[in-house]
Amino acid sequence: MVSLPSVRVLRVGHRFVRDDRTLTHLCLTSRALGAEAIYLEEVEPDIARSISRVNATWGGDFQVIEEKSWRDVIRKAKKEARTVVHLTMYGVPIQEKVSELRKSKKLLVVVGGPKVPREVYFAADYNIAVTSQPHSETAALAIALHEIQNGEELKKDFGKSTLRIIPKDRGKRVIRS
Amino acid sequence: MVSLPSVRVLRVGHRFVRDDRTLTHLCLTSRALGAEAIYLEEVEPDIARSISRVNATWGGDFQVIEEKSWRDVIRKAKKEARTVVHLTMYGVPIQEKVSELRKSKKLLVVVGGPKVPREVYFAADYNIAVTSQPHSETAALAIALHEIQNGEELKKDFGKSTLRIIPKDRGKRVIRS
Numbered sequence: 283m284v285s286l287p288s289v290r291v292l293r294v295g296h297r298f299v300r301d302d303r304t305l306t307h308l309c310l311t312s313r314a315l316g317a318e319a320i321y322l323e324e325v326e327p328d329i330a331r332s333i334s335r336v337n338a339t340w341g342g343d344f345q346v347i348e349e350k351s352w353r354d355v356i357r358k359a360k361k362e363a364r365t366v367v368h369l370t371m372y373g374v375p376i377q378e379k380v381s382e383l384r385k386s387k388k389l390l391v392v393v394g395g396p397k398v399p400r401e402v403y404f405a406a407d408y409n410i411a412v413t414s415q416p417h418s419e420t421a422a423l424a425i426a427l428h429e430i431q432n433g434e435e436l437k438k439d440f441g442k443s444t445l446r447i448i449p450k451d452r453g454k455r456v457i458r459s
Numbered sequence: 460m461v462s463l464p465s466v467r468v469l470r471v472g473h474r475f476v477r478d479d480r481t482l483t484h485l486c487l488t489s490r491a492l493g494a495e496a497i498y499l500e501e502v503e504p505d506i507a508r509s510i511s512r513v514n515a516t517w518g519g520d521f522q523v524i525e526e527k528s529w530r531d532v533i534r535k536a537k538k539e540a541r542t543v544v545h546l547t548m549y550g551v552p553i554q555e556k557v558s559e560l561r562k563s564k565k566l567l568v569v570v571g572g573p574k575v576p577r578e579v580y581f582a583a584d585y586n587i588a589v590t591s592q593p594h595s596e597t598a599a600l601a602i603a604l605h606e607i608q609n610g611e612e613l614k615k616d617f618g619k620s621t622l623r624i625i626p627k628d629r630g631k632r633v634i635r636s
Contacts, residue, residue, distance in 0.1 A: 301480065303478065303480065303481065304480065307594070307595035307597065307598070310592075310593060310594040310595055311594045311595045311598040313592070313594070314590045314592035314593070314594035314598075315590070315594070315598070336593060340592055340593060371624060372624055372626070372627055372630070372631040372632065372633075373626060373627065373628075374626045374627070374628060375613060375614075375626055376613065377610060377613050377614070400630070403629050403630050403631075404629055409627070409628060409629060411624075411626060412613070413491045413492070413612075413613055413615075414623075414624035414626060415487075415490070415491035415517055415617065416487060416491070416513060416517060417484070417487040417488045417490070417491035417492070418484035418487055418488045418597050418601075420484065420595050420597045420598050420601075421484070421488040421491070421492070421597050421598060421600070421601035422601075423598070424595075424597075424598035424599075424601045424602050425601050425602065425605050428602050428605070433554060435590075436552060436553065436554050436589070436590055437552075437554070438590075440592065446591075447548060447549055447588075447591035449549070449550060449551045449552055449588060449591060450549055450550065450551070450586070451550075451551060451586060452580050452581060452586060453549070453577070453580050454549040454580075455549070456549075
């Protein structure tokens, strides 16, 4: 297996409604698709619990990190020579930039939302669109992680876990270790 | 541009909590990523309004169809020689089947959830996993639509629309017609 780049995810943007389900989906999608960590402005105990339970059951050590200042996350990323990729429907189509992005060994993928501060567009190295149509930040993140890692993330081994699925044409097969 | 296959999406599974946001995201993701229509068991007026507003503003004629019986949707799909692809973390990794799936000109992608009836696994032509890890049905759908259409869906032209984004390296540019 090809070695995967180090990918971290940052969610920017204050929440006007409490929307734990979207945040949980962003965390789980980041984890399943090979990211190491996600930074959130606020980590509700429910979310932290739910992700650590998923790690315990299904493997890996994906981290959910509370970090009030998105500026600090981006600043630190730049210090580490991490390529900062902001996902926005206003950006350049991902298919035009993906070969450049695949050259990076370390990336920070920034997921905004309609209210993302304008500054984020200028702090990012790339503003990237997964279509110029409105849809879901979870879907955009999924396709970005998948394209950046060239599909290799789908083969990721999550190591030691309590449960493991054995893929099956029909029905379910799960083994417990 | 390569011509896209005809892709329809079906959401199966009763909702135990009202979760309009997830349903809206499934609709918008299906639309943005080239599907023609989504079948839902119940279409809340909010969702119908929101999607028809998106069509009016951003183009295309994506349909949200209320259909109480998922069995009927699958039956009809089979009559039309539509390949039925059920997305489940218990299925066969998508990367192992994608070249077969790309041969289909017409598909029905079935999105389940934890409580999907066992019968769905047997009614589907393929049970396909986007990783064997728990994550988000929206993310799994996004990657499945993207892989099935080989990325061509990202170039889809939505035709006549009120607003259109001109991709930009920094900031936002939208033209009104």
